[in-house]
Amino acid sequence: MKLAKYTLWIIFSAILAFYLLGCERSPIFYNLEGVYPIEKDLGLTNNIAVFEIVGTGTKFFAAAGTLYARSSSNDNWQSVSSPVTGASCDTIEIFGGLLYAGFYKKDGTGLGLYRTNPATIDWTADPITAAEVQNKQIGMIKEVGGTLYVTTAEWNDTDKEFEYFLYSTADGDTYTPAVFDIAPTAPVTDIEDYVGAFTYWVIAGDDLYADTAANLNNLTLQNPVPALPALPVEPQTSSSFGGLLNSSVSPGLYLSAKDGRLWRYDGSDWTDTRTVTIDGTGVLFTRFIDDTRNNVVLVGTEGAGYYKIAPGLPEPLENAGVQRLPSPTTKGLYKSAINSFYIDVAPDPDILFACTYGSGLWREEYVDEDSRWYWKQE
Amino acid sequence: MLRKLNLVLLVPLLFCYLSVGLAFAQEEPEEQPVEEPFTIYTLGQQSLSISAGMFIPLFLQEFPLFGGATQDTKLKTRVAGSLQWGVHLSNNWMAGLEVGGIVTKDINDAPYYMLPITVKGSYIIHFFPFEFPIFVGTGMNIIKYSEDLTNLTWIVKPGFSSIWKYNINWGFGLNMVYWWVPEFWSDGKGRMGNFLEVTLTVQYNF
Numbered sequence A: 001m002k003l004a005k006y007t008l009w010i011i012f013s014a015i016l017a018f019y020l021l022g023c024e025r026s027p028i029f030y031n032l033e034g035v036y037p038i039e040k041d042l043g044l045t046n047n048i049a050v051f052e053i054v055g056t057g058t059k060f061f062a063a064a065g066t067l068y069a070r071s072s073s074n075d076n077w078q079s080v081s082s083p084v085t086g087a088s089c090d091t092i093e094i095f096g097g098l099l100y101a102g103f104y105k106k107d108g109t110g111l112g113l114y115r116t117n118p119a120t121i122d123w124t125a126d127p128i129t130a131a132e133v134q135n136k137q138i139g140m141i142k143e144v145g146g147t148l149y150v151t152t153a154e155w156n157d158t159d160k161e162f163e164y165f166l167y168s169t170a171d172g173d174t175y176t177p178a179v180f181d182i183a184p185t186a187p188v189t190d191i192e193d194y195v196g197a198f199t200y201w202v203i204a205g206d207d208l209y210a211d212t213a214a215n216l217n218n219l220t221l222q223n224p225v226p227a228l229p230a231l232p233v234e235p236q237t238s239s240s241f242g243g244l245l246n247s248s249v250s251p252g253l254y255l256s257a258k259d260g261r262l263w264r265y266d267g268s269d270w271t272d273t274r275t276v277t278i279d280g281t282g283v284l285f286t287r288f289i290d291d292t293r294n295n296v297v298l299v300g301t302e303g304a305g306y307y308k309i310a311p312g313l314p315e316p317l318e319n320a321g322v323q324r325l326p327s328p329t330t331k332g333l334y335k336s337a338i339n340s341f342y343i344d345v346a347p348d349p350d351i352l353f354a355c356t357y358g359s360g361l362w363r364e365e366y367v368d369e370d371s372r373w374y375w376k377q378e
Numbered sequence B: 001m002l003r004k005l006n007l008v009l010l011v012p013l014l015f016c017y018l019s020v021g022l023a024f025a026q027e028e029p030e031e032q033p034v035e036e037p038f039t040i041y042t043l044g045q046q047s048l049s050i051s052a053g054m055f056i057p058l059f060l061q062e063f064p065l066f067g068g069a070t071q072d073t074k075l076k077t078r079v080a081g082s083l084q085w086g087v088h089l090s091n092n093w094m095a096g097l098e099v100g101g102i103v104t105k106d107i108n109d110a111p112y113y114m115l116p117i118t119v120k121g122s123y124i125i126h127f128f129p130f131e132f133p134i135f136v137g138t139g140m141n142i143i144k145y146s147e148d149l150t151n152l153t154w155i156v157k158p159g160f161s162s163i164w165k166y167n168i169n170w171g172f173g174l175n176m177v178y179w180w181v182p183e184f185w186s187d188g189k190g191r192m193g194n195f196l197e198v199t200l201t202v203q204y205n206f
Helices: A002-021 A028-033 B002-027
Strands: A052-055 A059-064 A066-071 A088-095 A098-104 A110-116 A137-144 A147-156 A161-169 A188-193 A200-204 A207-211 A241-247 A252-257 A262-265 A270-272 A285-291 A296-301 A306-309 A322-325 A338-344 A351-356 A361-367 A372-377 B046-062 B078-088 B093-105 B111-127 B130-145 B149-165 B170-183 B191-205
Touching: A028 B046, A028 B130, A028 B149, A028 B170, A028 B191, A052 A088, A052 A338, A052 A351, A059 A351, A066 A088, A088 A137, A098 A137, A098 A147, A110 A137, A110 A147, A137 A188, A147 A188, A161 A188, A188 A241, A200 A241, A200 A252, A241 A296, A252 A285, A252 A296, A285 A338, A296 A338, B046 B093, B078 B111, B078 B191, B093 B191, B111 B149, B111 B170, B130 B170, B149 B191
Parallel strands: A059 A088, A241 A285
Antiparallel strands: A052 A059, A059 A066, A088 A098, A098 A110, A137 A147, A147 A161, A188 A200, A200 A207, A241 A252, A252 A262, A262 A270, A285 A296, A296 A306, A306 A322, A338 A351, A351 A361, A361 A372, B046 B078, B046 B191, B078 B093, B093 B111, B111 B130, B130 B149, B149 B170, B170 B191
C-alpha cells in the first residue's frame, strides 16, 4: 500500500517536473509578447482565396478570382477590369514588362491568355493571337530564365478526360508545345531551372519531368529514379508534388510534396528530409520562396501555415532544420493553406506576401522600433 | 484603456459589496448575536466556496524576479471563477483545495484559458460579522492559448478575502487574489505572468 502511494507520488512528480521544464512545448508567455494587432487595412476581403501576386515595382496585382491591383505605397486594393465582363482570374505573371493573365468564365469555360501594359490596363491593345492559348483553360503562367511557360487543360471528348499541355514562348506571341515522353495525367503546376544533368524541371501531379532545353522538346519522366526510390508513383492527391525552387540563398533545386517530404538537388544527387508530420500526418507542402532578407527558404503548406528551411543544410536535410511558422499567435495565417508567396525586394526592407486559400492576402513588414518582423492582413 | 475599464468595474463592485455588507450588518438584531463570535470554527469543520468575477491581466515579466523587464500581457480583462473546499484546523487556520479557471482572449481574439489546481492555506482574522482570510495557494496551472499551445506551469496565488457572515453557515464576500505564474524556459524565453483575480464569493460552512 505504502509502495503504491510512493509510486503514485513519484509518477505525479515526474510528470509535473516534465511539464514545468517545458521540454517539448512552446513558451506561451513568450509567444504572447510577440503578438501584434493584426491590422486589416488595405481593403481586401479577409476570407477570400488569393492564388498569386506579382509586382511591377510600382504596382502589385493579385489574382483572387477577381483581379486586384494596388500601388506599392499601400493604397487600398481595387478590382481591375477584365477583358470579358464577369471573367475571373486565378493566375498572373509579369513577362517582358507586360502583365499576363489567364481568364475564365464563372461556369469554368476557359477564356484564354491575355496581356496588357500594367500601367494602363487595356487587354485589347496587344492581343495574343496564338491558337494554343486562345480560349483555353489556363493553369499556370510562369517566367523562368527569360522564357514564359503557360499550361492549358483541354477536354478530350473522345477519351472523356482532360489533356494537359505546357507551352513555352520567348516573345509572348509564338507558343511552342512541350514534348513529354509520357503524357502527364495531371496539370503541370510548376517549372524551374537548375543547372545540372538537366536544366529544366517540371512537376505534374506526382510526376517529375526534366529537360535540357528551354523549349522543353524532350521532357523525360524522372520518377521513380534510382536515387529517389521512395518517390510516390501512383497518382494520389495527398502525395503529389507541391512546388519547385531554384534557391539562391541556399543553392540547390528544392522540391516539395504533399506527403510531408522535401527534396534538394545539388546538380548530381538528390537528398530528402524525413517526413515532416503534424499529429502523425505528413504536411502538405506547396510552393517555395527564397526569403532573401533572412537567407532561408520558405515553403507553404495546405493547412499548416508555412515552414522555414535552414540554409546550407547538410545532407540529408533534417527535420530539425525545418521549422513551422508563423507563431500560432498569428491567427488566420498559422493554419492557412498557402497557395504561393511573393517577395518584393524593391523597397527597403523587403516585403513578403503570402497568398492563402480562404484567409486572404498577408504581408510581412518590419517594425523598426521593435526590431522584428510581423504579419499584417491586407 | 484597460486599466481605466478595470477601475470603472472595480469601484462599483467594491461599493456594492461594502454597502450590502454594512446594511445587513446594521439590520442584524442585537438580541441575536452569534454565540462565541470569536471561536466560530473548530478542528474538522469544513467549508465550500464558489467564486466568480473578473480576471485582470497585469503584466509579463522576464526573469530574474527582481529587475526583469516587463511587457503588456496582450490579454483582455475577462472572467474568472473557482470552487474551493477547505477544512478548518482551528478557529483561525484552514487548509483547502481550489480549482479555478479563467477565460479570456488576446488582442487578436485568440482564446486563452488557465486552469489552476492549488492547495491553499488560510489564516482567518475575525472581526464580527466579518472575516478576513489571508491566504496563499500553490499548485499546477494548465494554460491553453490559441488552438495549439498548451503548457503546465507552477502557480502561486496569494490573496485576501473579506467575508460577511450572514449566519453561522453562510457567508458572502469578495476575493482579491494575485496570480503569479512563472513559465520557466531556456534561451531567455522564460516569463512570469502576473494577473489579478477579483471575484465575489459565496461560502458555506458545515
